[in-house]
Amino acid sequence: MAMTKNAMLVEQAIKRRGGVAELTKSMGIAMDGFSEGLFDSAQRSDVPAKIIRAREPFAHALSLINDHITVRQEEIEAASAAYEDIARRLVDKLDWPISAISIHPQGSASTKTLIRMPDRTKFDIDAVCEVDITKLQAQDPMTFFGAIGEALDGLEVEPKKRCWKINFSGKPFYIECTPSVPLETIPVSQQEASRLKAAEPEFANTALAVVDTPQKKWKTSNPAGIRNWVERVSARNIVANLVLEEFTKSARANIQPVSPQSVEVEETLRVAIRLFKRHRDMRVYRQEIDKDFQPISIILVTLVTICYDGLADLIEEGVLQPFSHPVDALVAIADLLPEMIVDYPGTGYQLANPTVVGENFAERWNDDDGERAQTFDVWCGLLRADLERISALTDPKEIEAETREVFGCHAGSGPAGSGGSGGSGPYISIPRPPKPAPSTPGLA
Template sequence: MTETHYSYLVNEAIIRRNEQAQKTLIKSLSVENFQDSSHQLEALAEDIQLVNDHIKVDESVFEDASSDYEDMARKLVEKLNWPSESIRIIPQGSASTKTLIRSPDNSKFDIDAVCSVDLSMIETSEPMDFYEKVGAALEEWDPEPKKRCWKVDFQGRRYYIEFTPSTPLDKVPQSTSSRITFSPSNRYRNKALAVVDTPSRKWKTSNPEGFSSWVSDQSSRPLLRWLLEKSMHDSYSAESVTPVPEQEVEISDTLRVAIRLLKRHRDMAVRRNYIEPDLKPISIIIVTLLTQCYEGLADKGAVYTHPIELLIDLVELMPYMIERRENEYWIANPTVEGENFAEKWNEKPRLKQSFDIWTKLLLEDLNEIMAATDQDSRRQTIKEVFGCTAAQSPTPPNGSGLAPRKPSQPHKAPPTKGLA
């Protein structure tokens, strides 16, 4: 079997994980406690599924979001006299990868949307002119300008939409094409877009739909023995307004479950003051590292007998998937050449320190779950780790739900040393 880049990174991650475990005597996660009892293993999987169900966002939210997308598209057509066929609005980010979770305190969350406009059908050519025209068309919602998007906070909604004006990369006028930052990779090149980077006032290559396709395509590669002969590939709508994907995910979709659980654990770490809010690991880093790891395992031909085994490997190997290039941290965007999601880590070391604190805490918490000697104590630990409440959690057939966690003693945050 030919070694790929990600299978190479996974092999290196396995070596580094094992060396670190021996060096620090940190106990690796293990399913050994469950090998004599398939019932216990299934009970753990059930508890993980309960957490996954608890943190998902209600489907009604996505119906509202799709309706808001349509309103935005109509407003652009009305205000700017753009042809309706020139506009395509699609979800991006967590909503499009089916990894969106609600916040622990039920505060508003963002649903990202990309507005892809065929510039060959309208008169706008300069990136900032295009960006500002979109913002002006959305004025009734009082949009807030951001680095590459307009933030629209709808009244009465549980979410806000970050609306990114863009155009298909091949529709950028030739006169300005030399000013585009970054270039698309060969993967999902046909989905590449150009977005407006307002600080530089230039077009910048982006590929949110390609990134979502990457996560979906990797998630559909069966690493569980009993799924090897099943096809799980998702499809994408070609409608002008793409609805937000339904967020139902089962534990057999282990990659997406892992992404959701780790995002929730990160949010709980912030809520409990283990890490500072402005230093928390961003979701795109978690998604990219886990998906790279999953792809590498699939490329290696790895096969697992149970989702928990695969979940353990993804969690343990993820921190070791980070590359070092010319003494800098690198987490490469698989769909855009030269874009490094860890770029700010090299400028602000406390971001990487916070990531390390969080991943150490994650392994400690999961080890505590795995070390529980009976189902009741294990379930109680899971309740505490993921901060689920009995009132909001689905209730399993035996009637026991997920209850609130007792306050824990937070880890010390890294010293500031005057860094901004």
């Protein structure tokens, strides 16, 4: 059977990393626990329990972080209410039928990877305002974009490249609302004028056209396709079934779901995305990587999902053994991450949008004098170093303390219900970053 594209990408990344033996060696957590004949022993049934006990301190610490960075359900519900208000405004001011308007989450909120900001500034909940209008009405993208903006008059709005940013006083979030129409409703002449890219066949039924205001043209987008892709890949299992069953029985009772945005440690793909995003945010917050060149969320989501999907393929094909524990899988993904995007001779950095033909998410990496690629490498090095330091510890209290420090979740006393876990855990107190040193003329 031919190897899938993602399996080949991961296999190449593993080779660049030094091979399977080196993949997680530096972090002190081996990924080959199931390849050493453990299940040939008479104590086969006890092996999963042993693995769980060995990984429990790490799983517990990461569960705490994952829980704390979760956005509370009441905030999600408040955003949903705001969606309804936006829809009503469009109906009232533009005379569009309510049945033609669909406002729904995109990005992190739709993939269940939405997290809190380290400094408790407002977080953004991306939304798509999908309008099922006629081909005639869809002919002028700028008129369509402007009509949405006029309908939002009375709210605190700001035009962005492809969306309207809507701030809500007294709320912990703002909404970036992207006007869109189904891709198929754009006339052929306009598709040609805008040079619209086609959707990948698997995701054609969710493809949209959004307005690229700097270019005054339509641009293909597919947020629901990304959501469906992440959902499909996350359903795959890269952890040995016996261990996962044992882990679920022993650990789930100690991990309390706090909202529909909540995910558990055994949901390896989403947890990896959430923790890596939090680590990136902390490194920006602590001024260790440049905010302007940080790896954006769609880059992280795409790289991690491709990596996870490729690992699942290699495991199914028998090239790799299943991981011994969800924590092992998470660490291995972190170890492979910097090897998952390559600067190809002649074309530069390429990271394909899995839902849109020919779209390169890493396009900006090729016109910034290497700043984004360098920042990504620096951040990946920091992530590796932090996980290596945590995995070298053996005392559960030290593991928890170091994990909290790395991810900026310090336990302390605070107002009830103010924690990122919706009130089920300790208050998160994050030290303010040091003030930057004054610039010195002549020094870089």
